[in-house]
Amino acid sequence: MTLRVGVIGTGTIGRDHIRRLTTVLSGAAVVAVADIDRDGAAAAAPPGAETFDTAEALIRSDKVDAAVICSWGPAHEEQLLAAIAAGKPVFCEKPLTTSEAAALKVMEAETAFGRRLVQVGFMRRFDADYRRLKAVIDAGELGAPLMFHSVHRNASVPAGLYTSDMPLNDTLVHDADVSRWLLTDEIAGVEVRLPRRSRQGGELRDPHLVLLHMRSGAIVDVEISVNIAYGYDIRGEVSCERGVAALPNRPATVVSDLRGIRQAIPEDWRQRFVEAYDQEFREWIAAASAGTATGPSTWDGYAATLVADAALRAVSSGNLEPVAMIRKPELYDVPAAKAA
Ligand code: NAP
Secondary structure (H helix, E strand, O other), rough: OOOOEEEEOOOOOHHHHHHHHHHOOOOOOEEEEOOOOOHHHHHHHOOOOEOOOOOHHHHOOOOEEEEEEEHHHHHHEHHHHHHHOOOOOOEOOOOOOOOHHHHHHHHHHHHOOOOOOEEEOOOHHHHHHHHHHHHHHHOOOOOOOOEEEEEEEEEOOOOOOOOHHHHHHHHHHHHHHHHHHHOOOOOOEEEEEOOOOHHHHOOOOOEEEEEEEEOOEEEEEEEEEOOOOOOOOEEEEEEEEEEEEOOOOOOOOEEEEEEEEEOOOOOOHHHOOOHHHHHHHHHHHHHHHHOOOOOOHHHHHHHHHHHHHHHHHHHHHOOOEEOOOOOOOHOOOOHHHHOO
């Protein structure tokens, strides 16, 4: 059976996911697209796919079995609620929502429906290097994890479109999610320190040093630099009681010439995480074809939203800001080892 997918939001990542669902992976076909910019949607539609005027009409259509949401964050809540109301599996790019209240509404709707339908786009959980790192920590030979050093560097971000809050409400969600998942822990509080500002980004507040205080007492430090010029560089190292486990430097061809010996660095997230996105969708297609969702859940999206909110509060207050989560609904109580 081929899963008939409708893609909402045909911007940068929407088009990349259409390409992957259409030309890379099997088991799914993009049969519908929608975007506020109807012409943009029509241009991104693969041959034979229908262009809808609204996300809601696409979700309701009998031709669509499952939806992929790639619109901007503030639109996610309504689109997720529409997918849950229609009982259709839905992949939603991060962030799940842009407020705690919205995340709770989505969670209430999904728990009332009684089956998981939502997978959130935290693709690092599907990256082979991160999965191997998690396997080492879970095996326990190194003892309990004490610290996780997480580094997120972008070569540059679009001037004007990118605001000073975005490293915390758009980027930190990835490091927050991967910290919870890698350490099998929850985040209890967030501190933010602002180093000397980089002149690369003009007036932009950049870089950020974020401290995530985990419930176990472990601490995660996150460097977010979004204008570091040299490339897209993601690093991670976990210090445990009896050893250290780190993500490897990505293998790349070693070039030797007059300028020396060097390896290329990915330009952006599409290059660095291409295999992770493919795997994320492979697993999504399998679950959605069975009418459900696995992988990062609404609960995980809610947790990341709370951390982003706390980080923004921490910038203003200069204090350690608490993260207060509701009791986890049973629907999301998957044994840690099984959760992707
Ligand atoms: P983008 O290039 O701006 O694309 C978003 C598209 O959605 C635009 O075409 C936009 O139209 C459209 N849109 C906005 N509101 C809509 C609505 N209510 N209904 C239908 N379409 C709507 O942004 P992007 O970089 O693709 O990012 C999209 C989402 O993916 C964001 O949530 C972002 O955080 C996430 N993302 C995730 C990753 C990852 O690593 N997992 C990487 C990049 C992005 P207009 O331009 O006309 O507003």
